Amino acid sequence: MNAALFEFLCRMGDNTLVLGHRVSEWCGHAPVLEEDIALANTALDLIGQTQMWLGLAGEVEGQGRSADDLAYLRDAWDFRCLLLVEQPNGDFGQTIMRQFLFDALHELQLNELRASKDDRIAGIAEKSAKEVAYHLERSSETVIALGDGTEESHRRMQAALDVLWPYAGEAFLDDESDRALAETGIAVLPSTLGAAYGARVREVMAEATLQLPEGTFAHSGGRTGARHSEHLGHMLAQMQWLQRAYPGAVW
């Protein structure tokens, strides 16, 4: 049970860590000041949530690893994030599309996890859900504004959706550890969220005048760690180099 719980907590924490880092790459580069601030705030929330998830992961594992150890001293194959969140930022439209596709999932997950039989998980979910409600509100509004915007912004948002949509399906594939936690009421079975997710995404895309790509092919291998995309390794090299070069360095 502990192994399944550790796996689950890494999946939650690695999603927020990797997306938080990706979003923070925008700091000082966004198209307008307000968006720069919004991106930085979102990144900050996600990194804060990472500290809670990976902190608990380290506790559950019981080998004395802290949230920092897990974040900075694991290599790509030990990461359990979705392929979606490790994809590069692309242009602003692609960043916002990735954010929406993740926020819509994140909100559903957290709302279910608030009822977890594990109080620690319910507590983190309750706290995070409040922040994520704001993330989802912003990313939905921005996807709609840009999708249903100018010819150029529409074209870019459609291109972003075409690239990213095949990475969304991975989130709803169950495995043994998911089933173990679902049976005990600790976590929700990913496949049960698929329908609500699809409905939410279709609703926003319709308003944004964007077409969901046909076909159900989904890239997978991120949340199991079996096959990350090449982008994760490059990102980790940048994120982890200081702790790798100067082990134990502190502020």
Place this chain on the structure above:
Amino acid sequence: MVVTRPSVTDVWAWLEDVPDPEIPVISVVELGIVRDVEWDDDTLNVTVTPTYSGCPATRVISIDIETALRDRGVQSVRLKTQIAPPWTTDWISEAGRRKLKDYGIAPPQEAGGPEACPRCGATTLSRISQFGSTPCKALWRCDTCLEPFDYFKCI
């Protein structure tokens, strides 16, 4: 040696003087993030709850609380972080809300947006961004006096 332990009431009063590092007109008690103060033998336990999970001010707040209590002669302080139940803007005291407004920050409202411009009191307002200069604030503008202002987001 007898160690004198100040009363919990005194400690609460001292914490009333510890300002929030980002919004110094309001204290950590008025902000509603101090959950509990209790003695455990000769150690004073102070339980604090973060506003936003990634708020960089959280760590500074812990240092400020510890420093304030040490300055008052409390030798052993243990700061505990508690995330459940999560902090809500409902815990900001009435005095705190008033001070925010006087400082130019519109206090949080159930409706999800500011009630009135903190400068001129007009009620025709536009949202510029749901994210502002700190995680807890959004950016709004008054359509009457045209001044932009911070709004303390409801969570």
